[in-house]
Amino acid sequence: MAIRVIYVNFLAGLKQIPKNLYEASLIDGASSWQNFTKITLPMLSPVIFFNLVLQLINSFREFNSAYIVTQGGPMNPTLLxxxxxxxxxFSYSQMGYSCALAWILVIIIAIFSVFIFKSQTKWVYYEDR
Structure with missing residues (x-):
């Protein structure tokens, strides 16, 4: 499901790139690689940023596959x-400890998110700036 959302986001981002930019680069004699690096990638950088934040949060929320397949497995190789x-x-009835672990997870996600948001000024291109 998450992969489909990424595809839809990228397709929507590609649709928003003005065609006149590619026409102007064609007139200037730009190659396909130059079109990609100078037009497509900068114009898609907000979409890449959005997908990066969403996938960061979703990666920390991954639970189903490890629980359904192995439940942590013997000797815990897949214990996320x-x-x-x-x-x-729910297995050991240590609600307080589990709540503290959940808060630590929230703090870790917040630290990564703040780092990504602080770094966006260096690599995300917005047209109105």
Missing amino acids: YVLYVYNNA
């Missing part, structure tokens, strides 16, 4: 952090 929080809460 969210599965560890779940096991502490």
